[in-house]
Each structure stands twice: as C-alpha cells, then as structure tokens.
Amino acid sequence: MNKNIYVQIQEALQKGQRVNIVTTFSGQEGRIHDDLSKKLILDEIIGESIIKPVALKEDESISFYEPIALKDRLIILGGGHVALPLCEFASKTGFHVTVIDDRPEFANHLRFPW
Structure with a gap:
C-alpha cells in the first residue's frame, strides 16, 4: 500500500481508528513512517494512552509519536x-x-x- 499519508490518515479517522504519526530520528537521518497498516500499540510501549506528542528512545533511535485525534x-x-x-x-x-x-x-x- 503506497497511498499518500494524508489519505491514509483520513481513511483511518473515518473508520474511527486511533492514528499516530511516528517520526523516527536515527543519527543524522530521519524519516516519517507513512504505512498506517502497521499498527503500533502505544499502550504497550509507554503503559498509557498517548493524548499529546511524546518522544521515546528505543535502542539507538528516537521516535516522536504525534496523535491525530477526532x-x-x-x-x-x-x-x-x-x-x-x-x-x-x-x-x-x-x-x-x-x-x-x-x-x-x-x-x-x-x-x-x-
């Protein structure tokens, strides 16, 4: 699935799904994860629901989780x-x-x- 990230976000929100944009920073390079079909269970990562942006360090990378809420x-x-x-x-x-x-x-x- 290679849809535009904004189309994927809109489709997920219309289905009532919770959406987070995840940006991972690794060294000098960074990238935006635009594949919403891979679900991240953030509750398991930090133990509570994310309702505001948060940065997490996992292994050698730092990821920024930004919730998109209805x-x-x-x-x-x-x-x-x-x-x-x-x-x-x-x-x-x-x-x-x-x-x-x-x-x-x-x-x-x-x-x-x-």
Whole structure:
C-alpha cells in the first residue's frame, strides 16, 4: 500500500481508528513512517494512552509519536433555551456538537452557528 499519508490518515479517522504519526530520528537521518497498516500499540510501549506528542528512545533511535485525534461528539436532544449556551460552550471546548430537534426553527445553523 503506497497511498499518500494524508489519505491514509483520513481513511483511518473515518473508520474511527486511533492514528499516530511516528517520526523516527536515527543519527543524522530521519524519516516519517507513512504505512498506517502497521499498527503500533502505544499502550504497550509507554503503559498509557498517548493524548499529546511524546518522544521515546528505543535502542539507538528516537521516535516522536504525534496523535491525530477526532473531536469527541456531543449530541444535544432538543434545541431550546438550555441547548444554546451548552452548544456554544461545548463547541468552544473541542466537541463536535449535533443538535437534534423535530422543530426546524430550533435545530438549524442560524440558531446554532458553532
């Protein structure tokens, strides 16, 4: 598989998979691992989930693991007065927000522009 790394990242994220870009530095040369079909189980390497970039030294090389994360999803049922500040707050704090309401005047992009 010799796809562009960004196409591979997009496909993996659309499938809900966790993605990390791994750059390994060895001496004066460095390279980017662009084969996402080889899964790295980072939990086994460092004992916890990676949610921020981290550098690890393994053998004679140093690898930089950079997570690519999807936004967490918040679904709000009802587009009334309580949903307005909740939607704004959630979207500003990193959530992908979906508002569901059977009234078109309450669940639309004009009412919830975030």
